[in-house]
Amino acid sequence: MGAAGETGFRPLPGYFSRQQQGGLVQSVVESLQAAPLFTPSMPRTGKPLSVQMSNFGPLGWVADQTGYRYEPEHPVTGAPWPAMPPALLELWAAVSGWHQPPQACLINVYGPDSRLGLHVDADEDARDAPVVSVSLGDRARFRLGGPLRNSPSRSLVLSSGDVVMLGGASRRFFHGVDRIYPGTSTLLPAPFRPGRINLTLRRVR
Ligand code: MD6
Ligand code: FE
Numbered sequence: 512m513g514a515a516g517e518t519g520f521r522p523l524p525g526y527f528s529r530q531q532q533g534g535l536v537q538s539v540v541e542s543l544q545a546a547p548l549f550t551p552s553m554p555r556t557g558k559p560l561s562v563q564m565s566n567f568g569p570l571g572w573v574a575d576q577t578g579y580r581y582e583p584e585h586p587v588t589g590a591p592w593p594a595m596p597p598a599l600l601e602l603w604a605a606v607s608g609w610h611q612p613p614q615a616c617l618i619n620v621y622g623p624d625s626r627l628g629l630h631v632d633a634d635e636d637a638r639d640a641p642v643v644s645v646s647l648g649d650r651a652r653f654r655l656g657g658p659l660r661n662s663p664s665r666s667l668v669l670s671s672g673d674v675v676m677l678g679g680a681s682r683r684f685f686h687g688v689d690r691i692y693p694g695t696s697t698l699l700p701a702p703f704r705p706g707r708i709n710l711t712l713r714r715v716r
Contacts, residue, residue: 519641519679520655522667523606526674532647532698535598539618539647539708540700542567542593546585548620554578561625567616568595570715572634579634581615581715602643603712606676609640613712621651621707623693629660629685632677632713640714641678647671648699648707650692656685671696 527535548563551574566572570581571592584591595616603613619627632642646669653675656664666689669675677684693705 518681518684519677520681520684521606521676521678523674523676524670525672526602527645527672529672529698531598532672535596535645535710536647536699536708538567538596538598539710542618545588545590545593546571547587548618549573549585549587552576560627561622562627563620565618565620566592567599567618567710568592568614570615572615572617572713581634599645599710599712602645602674606674607641607643607712608678609714611640611714613643614715615713617711617713619709619711620703621649621688621691621709623649623691623705625688625706626690627688629654629656629664629687631683631685632711633683635713635715637714637716638682641676641682643674643676643712645710645712646673646675646707647709648696648703649705650695651707651709652689652692654687654689655681658683658685660685668692671698 546565550559552559557576573582573586651669653669654664654666656662691707
């Protein structure tokens with residue numbers, strides 16, 4: 512990889528054990544009973560994303576034709592988002608270097624053909640706080656670019672249990688998920704396998 516220290520991009524491969532990953536999956540599955548997955552859509556075009564989403568924590572990221580924003584309630588049920596699992600609060604405290612706890616955990620659920628286009632995480636007012644992400648299930652090809660959409664990019668494969676942190680300058684770098692590699696993990700239960708779950712922890716305000 513190289514340059515990790517310079518850009519604030521920090522991969523932490525194999526951060527969570529298989530047992531810890533299982534615990535996180537259980538938390539996600541339980542929370543989805545109360546806060547079901549929704550399909551976000553692009554502002555303006557209304558085009559649906561191929562990834563489904565939900566959230567943990569006091570605030571959740573939502574996307575619809577009006578725009579992208581953080582909301583304290585689920586867009587469909589109107590209920591508050593489920594509490595953040597303790598293991599995620601511990602992860603944030605251990606790696607983020609930030610003085611306040613995370614306010615949002617976005618749950619991204621990928622099917623075998625889902626992808627996530629190049630984007631910058633820019634909907635948080637707390638622009639200096641890092642974003643910490645956890646990969647669960649099938650491997651994915653993650654793409655990290657630079658400050659411009661056409662900056663040179665590199666790809667890395669993220670496996671189940673890997674953590675990556677976008678801090679410093681990389682916090683505002685374009686990134687996305689080119690593809691997942693279906694059938695490369697046995698972690699997730701039906702109906703999430705083949706597939707991948709990514710959790711991103713954020714400070715919003
Ligand atoms: C994903 N991750 O891995 C998508 N954003 O499924 C992200 O968009 C992301 O991993 C900010 C920081 C870390 C990430
Ligand atoms: Fe992102």
